[in-house]
Amino acid sequence: xxxxxxxxxxxxxxxxxxxxxxxxxxxxxxxxxxxxxxxxxxxxxxxxxxxxxxxxxxxxxxxxxxxxxxxxxxxxxxxxxxxxxxxxxxxxxxxxxxxxxxxxxxxxxxxxxxxxxxxxxxxxxxxxxxxxxxxxxxxxxxxxxxxxxxxxxxxxxxxxxxxxxxxxxxxxxxxxxxxxxxxxxxxxxxxxxxxxxxxxxxxxxxxxxxxxxxxxxxxxxxxxxxxxxxxxxxxxxxxxxxxxxxxxx
Numbered sequence: 001x002x003x004x005x006x007x008x009x010x011x012x013x014x015x016x017x018x019x020x021x022x023x024x025x026x027x028x029x030x031x032x033x034x035x036x037x038x039x040x041x042x043x044x045x046x047x048x049x050x051x052x053x054x055x056x057x058x059x060x061x062x063x064x065x066x067x068x069x070x071x072x073x074x075x076x077x078x079x080x081x082x083x084x085x086x087x088x089x090x091x092x093x094x095x096x097x098x099x100x101x102x103x104x105x106x107x108x109x110x111x112x113x114x115x116x117x118x119x120x121x122x123x124x125x126x127x128x129x130x131x132x133x134x135x136x137x138x139x140x141x142x143x144x145x146x147x148x149x150x151x152x153x154x155x156x157x158x159x160x161x162x163x164x165x166x167x168x169x170x171x172x173x174x175x176x177x178x179x180x181x182x183x184x185x186x187x188x189x190x191x192x193x194x195x196x197x198x199x200x201x202x203x204x205x206x207x208x209x210x211x212x213x214x215x216x217x218x219x220x221x222x223x224x225x226x227x228x229x230x231x232x233x234x235x236x237x238x239x240x241x242x243x244x245x246x247x248x249x
Contacts, residue, residue, distance in 0.1 A: 036065065045201055078159075157194060171197055187219035200246065
């Protein structure tokens, strides 16, 4: 068989497992597989993909795989990408980070601190290879050959909103994946900043939904589940919630 035939006859879930095997992150395979399928099913829709919270590129690589497969689709990845020096230990022993960009300070994980044990196990070792998570992310994207598909924005969704308005006259997206700051205010802001670009029939998705974070849960209830503009809201896997923007026209 040719390489192309081998690729299209290899189960996607197997390809996902191979791609993310060595990419740090917390997204389980069933969630990544569901995310891939949602992108794949948007092939007939206009627009690109927006991801808020990309870390080392575990989910970004899967979004990029799907976008590359369906064609004519970019993935815009928004993250603060903290440097090693941005992290600090809190009084209770947990860790948080604060990033300074262009004379603006960003406080992250206000309600999602990382405790000492997982910080030392999962996060600190990353900085033994690179001094910045952005370097790790860029390495992931390059190894997956997705440089032409994935675009990176260092900042928050408000910065992205301002930037995208200058770069594109009629920006649209067909899938939004939100996995940023887990405070209620931050999740609401991320929804409000991006859903205005979501086309009818497009999907809005959330990580860490209805699992351990009250802020995430309440934002989804208030702005998505109780919003008549959305339909087909459903918890798809243990911590992954999706909803579709209603098709009206």
